[in-house]
Amino acid sequence: MNNAYYPVPPNTPDSTPHNEPLIPRGYIIGGIIVTLVVSVLFIALLVYLAINYADTILIIRDIFIIALGLMSCLSGIVLILLLISIIRLINMIEFELKPILLKTNDTLSTVRGTTVFMSENVVGPVTKASSYVAGFRRGVATLFGDPKRNLSK
Numbered sequence: 001m002n003n004a005y006y007p008v009p010p011n012t013p014d015s016t017p018h019n020e021p022l023i024p025r026g027y028i029i030g031g032i033i034v035t036l037v038v039s040v041l042f043i044a045l046l047v048y049l050a051i052n053y054a055d056t057i058l059i060i061r062d063i064f065i066i067a068l069g070l071m072s073c074l075s076g077i078v079l080i081l082l083l084i085s086i087i088r089l090i091n092m093i094e095f096e097l098k099p100i101l102l103k104t105n106d107t108l109s110t111v112r113g114t115t116v117f118m119s120e121n122v123v124g125p126v127t128k129a130s131s132y133v134a135g136f137r138r139g140v141a142t143l144f145g146d147p148k149r150n151l152s153k
Contacts, residue, residue, distance in 0.1 A: 050057050
């Protein structure tokens with residue numbers, strides 16, 4: 001097991017957890033209160049208009065129903081376009097990227113085989129021969145001394 005020492009990075013402002021919330025609680029409560037007040041005022045306005053201007057409210061209701069129908073048709077068209085784009089993306093992945101990945105995998109297998117072949121048949125014997133030559137030189141140097149120093153005397 002490796003007992004190497006790995007330094008602990010210092011605490012940076014980005015890595016320390018924040019104890020304070022991103023939005024203060026007072027803002028959240030204030031937003032809820034404002035939303036409730038606006039909703040109550042809107043409902044009161046609708047009731048007032050329904051009592052005093054019933055015919056106008058019916059026309060506005062019909063306009064909103066037509067607008068909602070058009071928006072639902074538009075959202076259906078957008079969903080169909082999204083579905084078509086997802087189908088095209090899946091086809092691209094299946095018929096274009098998958099063959100490329102398979103060819104890349106074959107290439108990597110070939111490179112792996114070449115590396116194993118070179119290691120077994122070239123690098124291994126050269127390393128062995130080099131170690132034998134180094135051992136022979138060391139043996140000659142031990143038995144007869146350094147030939148360079150012997151010649152200079």
